[in-house]
Amino acid sequence: MGILSSALINKGHYSLGYNTFNSYLGYKDNLVNIDVEALEESYQEILESYDVFHYHYGTTLSPDFSDLPELKRRNKKMIMHHWGNDVRFHDQARKNNPYVYTGDSPPNEVIHDKLTKITAFIKEAIVQDYEVNEYVKDYYEKVHVLPIAIDLEQFHPNYPSTTKEKPLILHAPTNPDFKGTYYIEKIIEKLKQEYNFEYKRIEKMSHEEVINIYKDADIIIDQVLCGSYGLLSVESMALGKPVLTYIRPDLISTFPAELPIVNSNPDNLYNQVKMLLDNPDKRKELGMKGRQYVEMYHSHDVVVNQLIDIYMNL
Known part of the structure; x- marks a missing residue:
């Protein structure tokens, strides 16, 4: 939310993200980190101040979605942004993926009930890729695929050295079950018997601290179960890994x-x-290609133009 808001501000719009999911990751750019009660106190002011309501993760201003009929009455533009675990139907996810972990997704009937309530008022959604798209495409009139956005000014590439004797492999599981940490570390142990390298598992650190540690990595293992890539993969490529x-x-x-x-x-x-x-040499080559890829498809300056098009056509 904060990254998209900063990109919108750069384009001359006024944008702010209200975040009720406060975690050790400590995101703060263009965000008001707030609890649900404080958000309710700001409810009236928010309704009157904004023209476009871009909701995330199957949540809105009110836990019971009672803000949606009010926004409709006021002719405000609304869109919902789904990210994965909020809509990943368990049986559907397993259909095309024998590895997938869905233990942190709500039960199917809860996801269905929530989507039904939301789509009575919000007719269009945003997803980051086609893995998420298939869970929501039958609920909305239109689903837009908008790549994950990052601010490249915060990521300076540090490509792996081709002469380093002891490469550093990193893995940062925000949720070890989802990322497949068990399988990753089993394989790391096996490889340690054959190769000289360092392995670090990064946990419970702020986003800023993690990025600083990642600069020294030679190989980054992100998630090996989900079937698509997420923010950490994008940030790692931006760092040239x-x-x-x-x-x-x-x-x-x-x-x-x-x-x-x-x-x-x-x-x-x-x-x-x-x-x-x-x-x-392959590590360095992939690191350079990763940086180019992110510049082309995930820079917030590129993604924001697609987002504004979506807003203009709601």
Whole structure:
């Protein structure tokens, strides 16, 4: 939210994100970090101050969605942005993905009930990719695929050295079950018997601290179960690092052809990490391609133009 708001401000609009999900990640740019009670106190002022209401993660200003009929009455523009776990129907996710973990998604009937209530008033949605799209496409009149946005000024590439004797492999699980940390660390232990490298698992640190540590990495393993890539993969590519993440075979063609992610799941992760440990030049090459990819598709200056088009046509 904060990244999109800052990009909108750069384009001459007024934008602010109200965040009720406060975590150790400590995001603060263009955000009001607020609790639900304080948000309710600002309710009237927010209703009167804004023209476009861009909601996230299946939540709105009111826990019971009672703000939606009021916004409709006032002819305000509304759109919902779904991110994955808020709409990932369990059985549907398993259909195309034998590895997927959906333990942090609500029960199917809760997701369905929420989507039904939201779509009575909000007719269009945004998702980050086609993995999320398939869960919501039958509920909305229109779903827009808008890539994850990051502010590249905060990410200066530091490409892996081709002469480093002890490469550093990093993994930062915000949710170890979702990211597949168990499988990742099992394979790391196996590889440690054959290679000389350092492994760090990064947890419970602010976003700023994590990015500083990532600058020294030679290989970043993100998520090996979900079937698509997320924010951490994008940030890692922006830093010029080779990234290992699982992309579902049926989704590969929905991403730009230049996507330089090393496609890795629990069954092939050993070979994929081994390949990178054996090829320092490949690590650097993928790091450079990753940076170029993010500049082309994930820079908030690029994504914001697509977002404004979506707003203008609501």
